[in-house]
Amino acid sequence: MSYREAYQQSISSPEEFWGEQAALVDWFRKPQQVLDSTNPPFHRWFPDATLNTCYNALDRHVVRGAAERTALIYDSAVTGTKRRYSYAELLTEVAAFAGALQQLGVEKGDRVVVYMPMIPEAVIAMLACARIGAVHSVVFGGFAPQELAIRIDDATPKVVVSASCGIEPSRTIAYKPLLDQALELAEHAPEAVVVKQRPEVTAELVDGRDLDWDVAMSAGRVQPAGCVEVAATDPLYVLYTSGTTGKPKGIVRDNGGHAVAMAWSFPNVYGCDAGDVWWAASDVGWVVGHSYIVYGPLISGATTVLYEGKPVGTPDAGAFWRVIEEYGVKALFTAPTAIRAIKKEDPEGRLVGEYDLSSLQTLFLAGERLDPDTWEWAGEKLGVPVVDNWWQTETGWPIASNLRGLEPMEIKPGSPSVPVPGFDVQVLDGSGNQVPPGSEGAICLKLPMPPGTLATLWGDDQRYVDSYLSAFDGYYLSGDGGYVDPDGYVYVMGRTDDVINVAGHRLSTGSMEEVISRHPAVAECAVIGVADPMKGQLPRGFVVLKAGVEADPDEIRDELVARVRAEIGAVAAFKEVVVVGGLPKTRSGKILRKTMREIADGKDAAVPSTIEDAGVLDTLRPVLRRE
Numbered sequence: 001m002s003y004r005e006a007y008q009q010s011i012s013s014p015e016e017f018w019g020e021q022a023a024l025v026d027w028f029r030k031p032q033q034v035l036d037s038t039n040p041p042f043h044r045w046f047p048d049a050t051l052n053t054c055y056n057a058l059d060r061h062v063v064r065g066a067a068e069r070t071a072l073i074y075d076s077a078v079t080g081t082k083r084r085y086s087y088a089e090l091l092t093e094v095a096a097f098a099g100a101l102q103q104l105g106v107e108k109g110d111r112v113v114v115y116m117p118m119i120p121e122a123v124i125a126m127l128a129c130a131r132i133g134a135v136h137s138v139v140f141g142g143f144a145p146q147e148l149a150i151r152i153d154d155a156t157p158k159v160v161v162s163a164s165c166g167i168e169p170s171r172t173i174a175y176k177p178l179l180d181q182a183l184e185l186a187e188h189a190p191e192a193v194v195v196k197q198r199p200e201v202t203a204e205l206v207d208g209r210d211l212d213w214d215v216a217m218s219a220g221r222v223q224p225a226g227c228v229e230v231a232a233t234d235p236l237y238v239l240y241t242s243g244t245t246g247k248p249k250g251i252v253r254d255n256g257g258h259a260v261a262m263a264w265s266f267p268n269v270y271g272c273d274a275g276d277v278w279w280a281a282s283d284v285g286w287v288v289g290h291s292y293i294v295y296g297p298l299i300s301g302a303t304t305v306l307y308e309g310k311p312v313g314t315p316d317a318g319a320f321w322r323v324i325e326e327y328g329v330k331a332l333f334t335a336p337t338a339i340r341a342i343k344k345e346d347p348e349g350r351l352v353g354e355y356d357l358s359s360l361q362t363l364f365l366a367g368e369r370l371d372p373d374t375w376e377w378a379g380e381k382l383g384v385p386v387v388d389n390w391w392q393t394e395t396g397w398p399i400a401s402n403l404r405g406l407e408p409m410e411i412k413p414g415s416p417s418v419p420v421p422g423f424d425v426q427v428l429d430g431s432g433n434q435v436p437p438g439s440e441g442a443i444c445l446k447l448p449m450p451p452g453t454l455a456t457l458w459g460d461d462q463r464y465v466d467s468y469l470s471a472f473d474g475y476y477l478s479g480d481g482g483y484v485d486p487d488g489y490v491y492v493m494g495r496t497d498d499v500i501n502v503a504g505h506r507l508s509t510g511s512m513e514e515v516i517s518r519h520p521a522v523a524e525c526a527v528i529g530v531a532d533p534m535k536g537q538l539p540r541g542f543v544v545l546k547a548g549v550e551a552d553p554d555e556i557r558d559e560l561v562a563r564v565r566a567e568i569g570a571v572a573a574f575k576e577v578v579v580v581g582g583l584p585k586t587r588s589g590k591i592l593r594k595t596m597r598e599i600a601d602g603k604d605a606a607v608p609s610t611i612e613d614a615g616v617l618d619t620l621r622p623v624l625r626r627e
């Protein structure tokens with residue numbers, strides 16, 4: 001089937017299209033009904049079907065003779081550890097930990113928070129939850145205790161799974177004290193905490209609550225768990241993502257639609273299949289980690305690489321090329337920032353030439369805007385197609401891509417190519433009308449979105465509707481602006497709200513403002529994302545001090561930087577804050593963040609006629625432009 005045929009069918013007859021793709025998944029009870037749209041704007045895929053996602057990711061490959069095929073390769077550049085798990089071995093580990101969770105009282109529907117570095121136990125914990133119908137909620141290890149506490153309170157897990165430490169190139173981070181602090185801050189108390197002790201740091205365990213991973217596993221091995229039958233519409237996981245306010249959104253992913261989306265997208269979008277070695281160099285704490293480190297490749301029977309390290313500094317800018325050569329990686333998925341970091345260290349690509357990269361067929365880049373320079377450099381040095389793909393935590397898989405498995409197409413730099421089957425991409429103006437090709441507007445997805453996209457927000461259907469579905473009736477609002485060219489290629493120009501993207505990490509400026517405004521000297525503040533040649537965007541803070549405060553601005557700056565790092569995490573990369581005399585506002589008191597951002601980025605900023613005092617902006621202009 002050509003791309004055009006697949007796309008047309010997926011939009012005009014979604015039930016027929018996805019009904020056929022459902023055959024890619026093993027069901028306990030096959031779907032008789034493909035789509036339930038009786039409760040708009042909610043749409044549920046495969047409402048009468050049952051399955052188990054872990055069965056699809058592991059057991060079925062073992063049953064069908066691929067027990068000895070490598071499922072997971074763990075390569076830790078920071079500890080020098082390498083380990084391969086066959087499908088049979090991974091299944092044994094997962095079943096054991098699933099048994100351990102059951103012994104801790106975890107049942108179908110219970111939540112389990114996973115706060116772990118990039119070690120196999122993180123993947124094992126996720127799949128173990130899926131095996132017993134529990135709902136995992138992985139929290140990225142770079143988040144600080146406060147952020148972890150917010151997520152624990154929202155997900156109310158029965159068990160938290162963690163490790164004694166994470167290892168960054170410059171330091172070892174003891175996770176357990178961070179987790180203990182989070183549990184002190186949180187109102188919800190999990191019944192148990194399971195901790196994988198790593199040799200680099202030994203965590204202290206709290207009597208009666210904490211359990212050593214290895215001890216839990218020993219018990220689980222005695223009584224491993226089988227696959228629990230769940231409804232296709234039951235939640236598989238909740239993954240929190242930054243919104244415009246400090247409260248993150250708990251994206252709910254179902255089991256059935258997700259399994260079908262993974263099974264379809266991995267071969268069709270990424271051109272990989274059973275037996276191929278695939279590497280998504282992201283983190284299990286992000287959606288890429290969920291979809292394409294864990295579920296997509298394993299459901300497809302491929303070999304997935306779990307890499308604990310960085311593109312540079314572990315030990316050098318040849319780290320990625322070493323992994324590709326060592327394991328015969330067919331396709332690498334990473335963020336443009338990673339390639340920019342490599343390019344900065346090794347602009348001539350000297351280290352590329354030191355490795356045999358003949359296995360590599362494609363480099364996929366996503367998570368942030370792919371600038372043409374990075375695209376060109378990677379393509380020239382690696383000699384393979386460099387394929388941008390655009391998607392979000394909410395969608396779970398690509399909205400726009402060049403479908404390398406289905407039908408590779410011309411690549412246009414600056415565009416992630418065409419809408420992926422299932423995603424009815426439309427660009428709307430402020431009144432909800434479709435704009436002509438080439439005109440910019442809000443990128444929206446006409447409902448229903450395909451299987452695997454978010455079902456709702458955890459415990460908050462209304463916020464789901466308010467955040468995404470209420471701007472334009474019948475559409476999902478992506479929050480990104482852009483246009484579609486006359487050839488149907490999508491161009492994503494950036495967020496239309498206050499969400500920023502720092503090194504592929506989606507962050508909320510609102511949550512940084514919340515931290516800053518709690519400082520006793522601060523009267524008001526604004527945080528904006530400004531363009532950065534390495535990380536894509538970086539947050540910059542502007543604060544107005546309370547009248548009468550006579551503190552040293554440098555001291556205030558250091559305190560605010562430290563607070564954001566302590567309360568949100570190092571990953572926010574919040575390092576710049578300026579004390580200013582005032583912030584530009586509309587007459588109704590809204591801070592003109594967009595205007596500030598445009599000025600800071602050197603763009604022609606249209607100053608709204610509703611501005612309260614244009615003089616404030618004039619004074620701020622040189623600060624914003626760093627003149």
Ligand SMILES: CCC(=O)SCCNC(=O)CCNC(=O)[C@H](O)C(C)(C)COP(=O)(O)OP(=O)(O)OC[C@H]1O[C@@H](n2cnc3c(N)ncnc32)[C@H](O)[C@@H]1OP(=O)(O)O
Pocket residue numbers: 117140141142143166168173281282283286287288310311334335337338341366367368390391392393502503504505506535569570571572573
């Ligand atoms: C398509 C759908 C999506 O968008 S899903 C999201 C996709 N995004 C990604 O996969 C993320 C891509 N980015 C990366 O992998 C990293 O940023 C890369 C490019 C590897 C660079 O890493 P790094 O040099 O650590 O810079 P950074 O900006 O990520 O980190 C800033 C500070 O945070 C720290 N950090 C990072 N990760 C952790 C962690 N797991 N645990 C604890 N701390 C962490 C870093 O050490 C760094 O700290 P510091 O400020 O240098 O002290």
